[in-house]
Amino acid sequence: MADTSETTAPDQGEIRPYTAERYKRLVEDSPNEGLQAYMEAEREFLASVGDASSRTFVELGAGHGRAVSLFAEVARNAICVELNQDMLAELHARSERHRNVTVIDGDVQHLPHLLQGLDVVSPVVVLLQNTLGTIEGDDRRVLAAMKQVAKGAGGDVVLSLFRQGALAGWGVEMYKELSEMIGEPDPGRTDFQSGLFASRTGYVSKWWTDEEVEEMRAFFGGQSVREVVEPAFVILQLRPE
Numbered sequence: 393m394a395d396t397s398e399t400t401a402p403d404q405g406e407i408r409p410y411t412a413e414r415y416k417r418l419v420e421d422s423p424n425e426g427l428q429a430y431m432e433a434e435r436e437f438l439a440s441v442g443d444a445s446s447r448t449f450v451e452l453g454a455g456h457g458r459a460v461s462l463f464a465e466v467a468r469n470a471i472c473v474e475l476n477q478d479m480l481a482e483l484h485a486r487s488e489r490h491r492n493v494t495v496i497d498g499d500v501q502h503l504p505h506l507l508q509g510l511d512v513v514s515p516v517v518v519l520l521q522n523t524l525g526t527i528e529g530d531d532r533r534v535l536a537a538m539k540q541v542a543k544g545a546g547g548d549v550v551l552s553l554f555r556q557g558a559l560a561g562w563g564v565e566m567y568k569e570l571s572e573m574i575g576e577p578d579p580g581r582t583d584f585q586s587g588l589f590a591s592r593t594g595y596v597s598k599w600w601t602d603e604e605v606e607e608m609r610a611f612f613g614g615q616s617v618r619e620v621v622e623p624a625f626v627i628l629q630l631r632p633e
């Protein structure tokens with residue numbers, strides 16, 4: 393993980409090249425069975441959060457709103473934070489269909505500030521689809537913000553992460569299918585040992601080693617509520633103390 397001491401502001405000119413249309417077509421509607429199984433595992437995990445109907449789900453980097461209808465169905469309310477303007481347009485469109493979903497245009501590094509004055513009850517603070525590995529800004533700072541929000545309000549964090557060991561096989565094949573959006577894999581700059589994927593157009597994504605996942609667990613301390621561990625991904629629900 394990156395150094396906590398650094399305060400980073402995302403450079404809007406260099407954010408990852410996601411658009412809602414491409415993300416929906418290439419990721420949400422992907423024919424890749426492994427990717428679909430991962431997204432289904434995330435949905436099942438979120439749908440079985442305890443007491444969901446009396447809690448606020450807060451999604452960091454909510455993208456074009458893949459999880460919005462699920463949150464609307466299972467949660468008391470949901471707050472979706474995103475900074476990519478193209479993703480935000482579709483996120484707004486999907487959220488407007490539900491009375492209990494709010495969208496925030498903002499940087500999740502400032503999460504406690506963004507949530508001030510909003511309706512947040514026993515929050516479930518969620519990072520899906522390895523968003524931590526492609527975060528715009530400082531990953532440590534985002535984890536600290538999640539902890540602060542959850543701990544201050546009797547909440548939990550949910551971390552959904554890709555695992556380093558799956559990058560060399562399934563991961564690279566999946567990224568090839570996304571090359572229209574992220575560029576072709578760059579074997580020279582991809583480092584399987586540390587779980588760092590790089591494309592020829594400069595897209596990078598971190599896949600986490602078991603040691604790094606344990607570091608995150610230790611950082612949150614407290615209770616491990618639930619977890620799903622598969623060769624390609626891990627999904628954790630942690631209750632910080």
Ligand SMILES: C[S@@+](CC[C@H](N)C(=O)[O-])C[C@H]1O[C@@H](n2cnc3c(N)ncnc32)[C@H](O)[C@@H]1O
Pocket residue numbers: 402410452453454455456457458459473474475476479498499500501520521522523526527528529
């Ligand atoms: C890998 S996509 C996942 C989208 C969505 N969570 C999903 O599971 O379909 C990560 C999203 O996080 C957003 N993001 C990255 N860093 C962010 C930040 N610092 N603040 C707000 N959003 C951020 C990106 O713009 C992108 O839409």
